[in-house]
Amino acid sequence: MPMNSKPPLLQEVTELHAGICNGLADPTRILMLYALVDFPRNVKDLTETLELPQPTTSRHLKILRQQGLVIGERKGLYIYYRLADRRIIEALDLLRKILNDRLTYRASLVENYNTEQE
Amino acid sequence: MPMNSKPPLLQEVTELHAGICNGLADPTRILMLYALVDFPRNVKDLTETLELPQPTTSRHLKILRQQGLVIGERKGLYIYYRLADRRIIEALDLLRKILNDRLTYRASLVENYNTEQE
DNA sequence: TGACTATATACGAATATCCGAATATGCCTA
DNA sequence: TAGGCATATTCGGATATTCGTATATAGTCA
Numbered sequence: 001m002p003m004n005s006k007p008p009l010l011q012e013v014t015e016l017h018a019g020i021c022n023g024l025a026d027p028t029r030i031l032m033l034y035a036l037v038d039f040p041r042n043v044k045d046l047t048e049t050l051e052l053p054q055p056t057t058s059r060h061l062k063i064l065r066q067q068g069l070v071i072g073e074r075k076g077l078y079i080y081y082r083l084a085d086r087r088i089i090e091a092l093d094l095l096r097k098i099l100n101d102r103l104t105y106r107a108s109l110v111e112n113y114n115t116e117q118e
Numbered sequence: 119m120p121m122n123s124k125p126p127l128l129q130e131v132t133e134l135h136a137g138i139c140n141g142l143a144d145p146t147r148i149l150m151l152y153a154l155v156d157f158p159r160n161v162k163d164l165t166e167t168l169e170l171p172q173p174t175t176s177r178h179l180k181i182l183r184q185q186g187l188v189i190g191e192r193k194g195l196y197i198y199y200r201l202a203d204r205r206i207i208e209a210l211d212l213l214r215k216i217l218n219d220r221l222t223y224r225a226s227l228v229e230n231y232n233t234e235q236e
Numbered sequence: 237t238g239a240c241t242a243t244a245t246a247c248g249a250a251t252a253t254c255c256g257a258a259t260a261t262g263c264c265t266a
Numbered sequence: 267t268a269g270g271c272a273t274a275t276t277c278g279g280a281t282a283t284t285c286g287t288a289t290a291t292a293g294t295c296a
Contacts, residue, residue, distance in 0.1 A: 013217065014145040020213050021148070025140035027132040043273055056255070058274050068220055077263055077272055085216050094209040095138050099131065101203075102186055161243055174285070176244050195242050195293055238296090245290065252283065260275065266268090 023067030024092065028052065029060050036070065037089055040082035141185030142210065146170065147178050154188065155207055158200035 024030060031050055035041060041049070047057045061081060064070040069088055072079045083089065142148060149168055153159060159167070165175045179199060182188040187206055190197045201207065 011145070013214075013221075014148050016217055017148055017210070017214055018143050018145040020217060021139055022143035025136050025143045027129070027136040030132050030135055030139070053256075054273075068216075079273065085219075087212050087216050091209045091212040092135070094205050094212070096131075096135055098186075098203050098205050099134055099138060171286075172243075197243065254281075
């Protein structure tokens with residue numbers, strides 16, 4: 001049953017939804033978010049921890065900021081970034097679990113194949 | 119992007135993790151995944167439900183397939199796609215909740231501003 | 237087999253994204 | 267105010283993504 005006129009509100013919210021996912025869709029940004037789990041970090045700290053050029057760090061942080069995933073707060077010379085919402089990590093963990101299960105399953109297939117061969 | 123002194127395994131897993139997120143990072147694909155919540159659907163069904171050109175549907179399904187988010191099973195002429203894991207929807211719901219909370223909060227700010235004005 | 241339906245892929249142009257290098261901005265302290 | 271450190275932005279070219287159109291592949295049935 002085709003939805004003749006799709007509600008424009010749903011369309012817009014889905015767009016934002018996708019934008020959030022896009023904020024998560026980069027390995028550097030995922031590492032950044034996990035680096036912020038325990039406490040806020042400033043840009044220099046993140047730059048050194050993740051071994052990135054400083055502009056790259058700032059650019060990724062900008063994307064995370066724009067998607068509302070992190071919040072930056074200036075304290076003097078430094079800007080400390082923290083997670084905007086703990087559930088971001090929950091969502092990332094969920095997806096990571098899916099991935100782990102898949103990798104485990106595939107590994108077990110290889111295992112079985114090997115034992116059947118010998 | 120150089121993360122030379124990082125464990126290569128973590129880096130690879132993070133890459134896959136980001137790939138999954140990237141699979142979710144498109145409004146059409148999000149609508150597709152939600153369309154598959156209750157039961158599998160074939161491509162024609164999805165094409166009509168989401169009002170997309172058929173090649174577009176197939177292309178998005180290919181991305182979802184590659185990221186392990188959906189599974190397709192041919193039954194005669196049709197290929198029925200289903201969610202590969204229910205937790206995908208859980209993760210999407212989590213992120214959607216974060217979004218809703220943010221929109222609600224912002225709406226309340228506007229509300230307060232308006233009442234303070236009068 | 238041929239005709240038909242469902243699904244997938246190829247191609248190309250427009251568009252977007254990425255990243256390094258350079259530079260700008262903001263804040264502090266002397 | 268100048269100088270220095272932290273952070274952000276800009277620019278440009280390489281690379282990647284997107285999407286429509288056209289076409290290919292796969293399966294069914296007469």
